[in-house]
Amino acid sequence: QVQLVESGGGLVQPGGSLRLSCAASTNIFRESAMGWYRQTPGNQREMVAVISSDGFTVTADSVKGRFTISRDNAKNTIYLEMNDLKPEDTGDYYCKGLDGATQTAYWGQGTQVTVSS
Numbered sequence: 001q002v003q004l005v006e007s008g009g010g011l012v013q014p015g016g017s018l019r020l021s022c023a024a025s026t027n028i029f030r031e032s033a034m035g036w037y038r039q040t041p042g043n044q045r046e047m048v049a050v051i052s053s054d055g056f057t058v059t060a061d062s063v064k065g066r067f068t069i070s071r072d073n074a075k076n077t078i079y080l081e082m083n084d085l086k087p088e089d090t091g092d093y094y095c096k097g098l099d100g101a102t103q104t105a106y107w108g109q110g111t112q113v114t115v116s117s
Contacts, residue, residue, distance in 0.1 A: 002026050002106050004095045009111030016115070017083045022095030022108055024076040032100035036069060036080045038113075040091035048093070051078060063089070085115045 003025040012018055020036065035050030049059045049069035057069050066085075071078040078095065095108040 002028065002097075002099070004097055004106055004108035006093065006095050006108040006111040009093060009113045011114045011116065012085055013117050014086060014115055016085050017081070018085065018113060020080040020082065020093055020095075020111060020113075022078045022080075022097075024097055027073075027076050028099045028101070029076065029097040030073045032098045034071060034078045034095065034097045036078070036093060037096055038089075038091045038093045039110075040088065043091075045094070049080060082113070085113075087115050089113060090115050 004022055006020060006022045008018055008020040010018060031053050033050050033052050036048040037045050038048050039045040047060055048063055049057060049067055051057045051069045051071050059067060066083050068081040090113060092110040092112050094110045097106045
């Protein structure tokens with residue numbers, strides 16, 4: 001069974017940092033893109049950052065310069081380093097992986113990030 005498990009969310013003050021992790025139960029994503037998405041209150045789910053199998057990244061303008069996505073294929077894990085967090089970053093963060101062989105997308109259960117003083 002394919003599973004993506006996020007961790008690392010929590011409560012942080014504005015200007016603080018968090019590091020999210022997403023561990024896959026399988027290596028089927030090693031040859032395809034993975035990414036982080038978020039759903040903030042009152043908004044639709046949006047892309048935060050994606051990373052290709054060879055490390056090419058795309059980051060949303062709203063977090064560019066503050067968030068960094070990376071991956072460790074040996075551990076079947078991707079990360080999202082979040083710095084200078086703002087209250088508007090509050091939301092549920094989801095990991096997504098694409099099985100390149102079947103074009104099936106898989107989602108994690110999400111991890112909550114709250115930025116508040």
